[in-house]
Amino acid sequence: GESVGLHLPTLSVQEGDNSIINCAYSNSASDYFIWYKQESGKGPQFIIDIRSNMDKRQGQRVTVLLNKTVKHLSLQIAATQPGDSAVYFCAEKWNQGGKLIFGQGTELSVKP
Amino acid sequence: DGGITQSPKYLFRKEGQNVTLSCEQNLNHDAMYWYRQDPGQGLRLIYYSQIVNDFQKGDIAEGYSVSREKKESFPLTVTSAQKNPTAFYLCASSTQGPQDTEAFFGQGTRLTVV
Numbered sequence: 001g002e003s004v005g006l007h008l009p010t011l012s013v014q015e016g017d018n019s020i021i022n023c024a025y026s027n028s029a030s031d032y033f034i035w036y037k038q039e040s041g042k043g044p045q046f047i048i049d050i051r052s053n054m055d056k057r058q059g060q061r062v063t064v065l066l067n068k069t070v071k072h073l074s075l076q077i078a079a080t081q082p083g084d085s086a087v088y089f090c091a092e093k094w095n096q097g098g099k100l101i102f103g104q105g106t107e108l109s110v111k112p
Numbered sequence: 113d114g115g116i117t118q119s120p121k122y123l124f125r126k127e128g129q130n131v132t133l134s135c136e137q138n139l140n141h142d143a144m145y146w147y148r149q150d151p152g153q154g155l156r157l158i159y160y161s162q163i164v165n166d167f168q169k170g171d172i173a174e175g176y177s178v179s180r181e182k183k184e185s186f187p188l189t190v191t192s193a194q195k196n197p198t199a200f201y202l203c204a205s206s207t208q209g210p211q212d213t214e215a216f217f218g219q220g221t222r223l224t225v226v
Contacts, residue, residue, distance in 0.1 A: 009152075032213045043202050043217025044155070089154060093213050098143055098162050099170070100206070100215055102155040 012109045019077040021106045023090035026071060028052075031095035033066060035075045038087045038105070047075070047088075077108075085110045115139065118203050118218035125190070125197070125225050133188045133221045135203035142208035144186035145215065148172060149200040158201075161186055162208055190223065198225045 013019045025033070031052050036044035050057045050064045050073075057064050063076040073090050090103045116137040125131045135144065143162050147155040147170075157170030161180040175194025180186055186205075190197045200222050204215040 032211070034213045041220075043204070043220055044215075045217070046214040049213040097168065098206075098208060098212075099157065099160060099168075100145060100204075101157060101171075102147070104154040 009104070010107045010109070012111060013080050015080060015082060015110055015112050017080055019075075019080045019084070019108060019110075021075045021077075021088050021108065023073040023075075023103050024071060025073060025090070025092060025103075027092070027101075028068070028071070029094055029096065030092035032093045033064070033073050034091045034093065034100075035062075035064060035073075036089045036091060036102070038089065040086075044089060044102075080108075080110050082110045082112055084108060116203060116205050116216050116218045118201075118221050120221060121219065123221055123223045125223060127225055128192045130189055130191050131197075131223065133190065133201055133203075133223070135186045135188065135218060136184055137186075137205040137216070138184060139205055139216060140183070141205035141216070142183070143206045143212075143215075144180070145204040145206075146170075146176075146178065146186065146188045147202045147204065149202060149220075155202060158188065197223055199223060 032049050034049040035047040038044040048059045050066050061078045065074045087105045087107045089105045093100050119134045145160040146158040156172050158176050159178040161167035177189045202220045204217045206215040
């Protein structure tokens, strides 16, 4: 069956350091892979996406890397700030039917 | 203001009762989704709808039902057949299309069975 999962459930970093959050997926029937951020008690918010024919995409302070050979997705956050503390989910959108499937999530904690 | 609204924020239900969670959006989005989130867990897809009067089961549809009679509304009914309904329920909407990856989420409804 399909699944999108994360390697590390928790990640603690020092303010100012770079953070790397990883995700493994098993189903390749997706055209896009996406990262969402969820703060406590709120719904997830879109951060960045990457199309399956790309291997890297950069946004503001964030970079997403896609390695289709090993079915691995990562989110890099540069100069991590306390406001980055949240749970981060990877997700994939199927190109057939538009199904949007989420992974388990990684909780990022930023120490001042 | 455009957005997606879930109500109520907190809901208590007695065992054996059905309960309906509301989700309304004024973003003119075709696609809508319902997810369940348990503590420390990810989001699991219950149902989704790509167009009015049509919807598909997600990964955990048993014990739930939905309707999509209007584009703006996608209510979720948690039936008595759902064995463990206590959870945080999230509704989302997005434009329809393979390139439309940004889903907008409501603030969620926390359902507790007492």
